[in-house]
Each structure stands twice: as C-alpha cells, then as structure tokens.
Amino acid sequence: MGKKGDTNRQKIVEAADRLFYRRGYNQTSFQDISDETGIPRGNFYYYFKTKDEILDAVIESRLNELVSWLEHCDTVTDDPREKLLLFTDILNNNEQDILQQGCPIGTLSSELAKDSTFLQEKSGQAFILFRDWAKAQFDALGIADSVSLAMDLLARMQGVTVLACAFKDQSFIRRSHQELRDWIVSKTMTG
Amino acid sequence: MGKKGDTNRQKIVEAADRLFYRRGYNQTSFQDISDETGIPRGNFYYYFKTKDEILDAVIESRLNELVSWLEHCDTVTDDPREKLLLFTDILNNNEQDILQQGCPIGTLSSELAKDSTFLQEKSGQAFILFRDWAKAQFDALGIADSVSLAMDLLARMQGVTVLACAFKDQSFIRRSHQELRDWIVSKTMTG
DNA sequence: GTCTATATGTAGATAGAC
DNA sequence: GTCTATCTACATATAGAC
Numbered sequence: 510m511g512k513k514g515d516t517n518r519q520k521i522v523e524a525a526d527r528l529f530y531r532r533g534y535n536q537t538s539f540q541d542i543s544d545e546t547g548i549p550r551g552n553f554y555y556y557f558k559t560k561d562e563i564l565d566a567v568i569e570s571r572l573n574e575l576v577s578w579l580e581h582c583d584t585v586t587d588d589p590r591e592k593l594l595l596f597t598d599i600l601n602n603n604e605q606d607i608l609q610q611g612c613p614i615g616t617l618s619s620e621l622a623k624d625s626t627f628l629q630e631k632s633g634q635a636f637i638l639f640r641d642w643a644k645a646q647f648d649a650l651g652i653a654d655s656v657s658l659a660m661d662l663l664a665r666m667q668g669v670t671v672l673a674c675a676f677k678d679q680s681f682i683r684r685s686h687q688e689l690r691d692w693i694v695s696k697t698m699t700g
Numbered sequence: 701m702g703k704k705g706d707t708n709r710q711k712i713v714e715a716a717d718r719l720f721y722r723r724g725y726n727q728t729s730f731q732d733i734s735d736e737t738g739i740p741r742g743n744f745y746y747y748f749k750t751k752d753e754i755l756d757a758v759i760e761s762r763l764n765e766l767v768s769w770l771e772h773c774d775t776v777t778d779d780p781r782e783k784l785l786l787f788t789d790i791l792n793n794n795e796q797d798i799l800q801q802g803c804p805i806g807t808l809s810s811e812l813a814k815d816s817t818f819l820q821e822k823s824g825q826a827f828i829l830f831r832d833w834a835k836a837q838f839d840a841l842g843i844a845d846s847v848s849l850a851m852d853l854l855a856r857m858q859g860v861t862v863l864a865c866a867f868k869d870q871s872f873i874r875r876s877h878q879e880l881r882d883w884i885v886s887k888t889m890t891g
Numbered sequence: 892g893t894c895t896a897t898a899t900g901t902a903g904a905t906a907g908a909c
Numbered sequence: 910g911t912c913t914a915t916c917t918a919c920a921t922a923t924a925g926a927c
Contacts, residue, residue, distance in 0.1 A: 553904095
C-alpha cells in the first residue's frame with residue numbers, strides 16, 4: 510500500500526469513527542463520510558467492499574486505541590488500585606461526549622445487538638479487554654472474585670453513562686465518579 | 701374514533717413497539733410493520749402523519765404501561781422496601797429479552813440521543829417515572845439522599861442490562877439481581 | 892376508513908473513464 | 910489510485926380510487 514492510499518483510508522476510518530459515535534452506525538451514510546473527508550463516495554470501494562467493512566475497520570481502530578490506553582495506564586503507575594482509579598477517570602475526561610452521545614462502546618454494542626450478531630461480538634471485544642485488564646488489577650491485589658468485581662465495575666460505568674446521557678445530567682457523572690472511586694478504594698482495602 | 705379504527709391503530713402501535721425494541725427505531729421500516737400487522741403501508745398515514753408520530757405513540761403507550769405497572773406494584777405490597785425489590789425483579793422477569801436486545805427504555809434513549817433531541821427527552825420520561833417512584837419509596841422509609849439513591853438504582857439496572865446484552869451472559873444478570881437486592885436491603889436498613 | 896399506485900428522495904453499490 | 914456517473918433497491922410519504 511502506498512503512502513497516499515493509507516492516508517485516504519485512514520481519513521475514512523477516522524471520519525467514520527467520529528460519525529458512528531455521534532450519529533450511530535445505521536444513521537451514518539456514505540455521503541456523510543464523504544462530506545466530512547472530501548473523498549468521493551465511489552472511492553470508498555477501493556478500500557472497503559461494504560459498509561460493514563468500514564465498521565469493522567473502525568472497531569479495529571478503536572480496539573488498538575484501547576490497547577494503547579491500557580498500556581499507557583500501566584506506565585503511569587505500578588499500583589493496581591491507582592490503575593483502577595484511572596479507569597474511572599474516563600468519566601470525567603469525556604464528560605461532554607458522554608452527556609451527548611453516551612459511551613462509544615456501549616452504544617455501538619447496543620445498536621449492533623439489534624441487527625448484526627457478528628459485529629456485535631467484535632465490538633464487545635472492547636468490553637473484554639477492559640474486563641480482563643480490571644480483573645488483572647484485582648488479582649494483583651490478591652482480591653477474590655476478581656472477575657465479578659471487574660464486571661461490576663464495567664456495569665456501573667455503563668449505567669452511569671446511560672443515565673447521564675438520558676438525563677443530560679453532568680452532576681450525576683461527577684457524583685458517580687466519586688462514588689466509584691470510593692467503591693474501588695473500599696473493595697481494594699487489604700486489611 | 702370508531703372501534704375498528706382504534707383496533708387498527710392499536711395493532712400498528714403494538715407491532716411498532718415490538719419491532720422498535722427488537723430491531724431499533726431507525727432499522728424498522730413501514731414495510732416491516734406492514735408485514736407484521738397485515739395492514740398496508742398507505743393506511744398508516746390515516747393514523748400518523750410521519751414515522752416520528754408512530755414512535756411518539758409507541759413511547760406514549762410504553763409510558764402508560766409503565767404507569768400501570770407502578771400502580772400494580774403499589775397494590776401488591778405496602779412495604780416500600782418490597783416495592784423496590786419488585787423493581788429489581790424486572791431483570792429476572794425479562795431475562796431473555798434483556799440478553800438479546802437490552803433494556804427497551806435504555807436502548808431507545810441511547811438511539812435517540814444520536815438523532816432526535818425532542819423524542820429522546822420524551823422517551824426519558826420513563827426513566828423519570830421510575831426515578832420518582834423509587835425516590836418515593838426511599839422517602840417513605842425516611843432515608844436521606846433519596847434522589848441520589850433512586851438514580852443509583854436506575855444506573856445499576858441499566859449497567860447490568862448493557863453488559864449482560866453485550867456478553868450474552870445470563871448468569872451475570874442473576875448474580876447482579878441478587879446483589880441489587882442485597883444493596884437495597886442494606887440501604888433501607890433503619891437502625 | 893381502507894388500500895393501491897406512485898411520487899420523491901436517498902441508501903449502498905458498480906462500471907469505467909482518467 | 911481517484912473520481913464521475915449511474916444502477917438498483919428501498920425508504921418515507923402522497924394522491925386518489927374505492
């Protein structure tokens with residue numbers, strides 16, 4: 510693949526990523542992506558055979574970003590508890606996006622649950638990455654039921670985003686963020 | 701309105717209700733509703749001017765059902781704690797639907813967050829009804845921070861449905877159901 | 892009130908010139 | 910590799926016969 514080709518492909522994926530989050534997958538048309546990138550619709554088919562393939566590339570890209578983020582967390586601190594707290598900070602760091610569109614992983618998964626089974630499973634990989642990473646932190650602290658705790662943490666985060674977005678309630682995000690931090694501290698108390 | 705007219709209108713709303721839940725609002729076509737009801741597409745416009753009006757009627761219908769359900773709960777028991785526990789039982793009573801499509805309120809709200817602002821707000825009325833009802837139960841028990849507790853309860857329920865649906869994990873629903881019951885009992889302990 | 896035929900727009904996808 | 914023109918299918922919506 511040449512450099513220019515990669516750039517155009519990248520531009521399509523990046524625009525699609527944003528649009529799929531803001532408007533949903535089904536509600537985003539090729540025209541929308543074309544308008545955003547300036548690349549004509551017909552050109553998309555040089556890189557992707559179908560719209561699903563664009564989504565596939567978007568999911569792949571999100572998974573890569575997620576892996577990078579998790580790796581980054583591992584360099585910031587060695588304390589597993591601190592790592593878990595960093596995870597909850599996602600709520601604060603993405604407050605506006607969450608209020609307007611919800612969680613990119615959760616909303617995509619919910620949307621795909623209604624039509625595609627294969628791509629829903631693939632988008633769910635992001636949840637699996639988060640869960641296993643969180644589980645690893647609980648394990649590192651020698652805490653029992655680490656998988657359950659990891660699932661509970663993910664579920665709480667999801668619940669907060671869904672409600673915050675439905676109510677457009679910023680203060681609910683902030684309060685919940687603090688409560689999740691307290692919850693993590695209480696669960697990781699070793700003594 | 702004549703009887704026959706009401707019946708057809710009702711049939712449209714009921715079919716749309718089911719289809720909007722199973723396939724999403726945007727992914728459901730007039731043809732789908734026509735196939736399900738046997739009523740020709742063109743007839744829809746006798747009752748509804750636009751597709752949005754059908755959605756509006758569906759939301760209205762869901763709100764009415766919800767009010768009936770809340771009123772029903774109030775007749776089952778006088779104990780506010782028991783009422784809150786009945787609320788969590790929704791998870792058990794709708795296990796299969798939740799695993800496959802998630803929460804009808806939550807997924808619709810998330811979907812509408814991406815295109816309609818007005819109808820999202822309207823669909824959010826269901827959350828408000830649940831919240832205020834739950835708040836009333838905490839109030840009746842003389843518990844402080846009743847609004848926050850009600851929001852937390854709703855958020856937890858949502859989080860469980862999103863994760864359970866993403867992972868297709870039945871046991872997670874059941875475990876979470878029990879944990880939510882324990883949480884309610886602990887929060888409503890008076891003494 | 893009901894239903895058919897059709898208008899009108901736009902979706903995803905293709906063919907082929909450059 | 911890039912872009913234009915176009916195809917086919919299907920969406921919502923309308924007009925008007927019955």
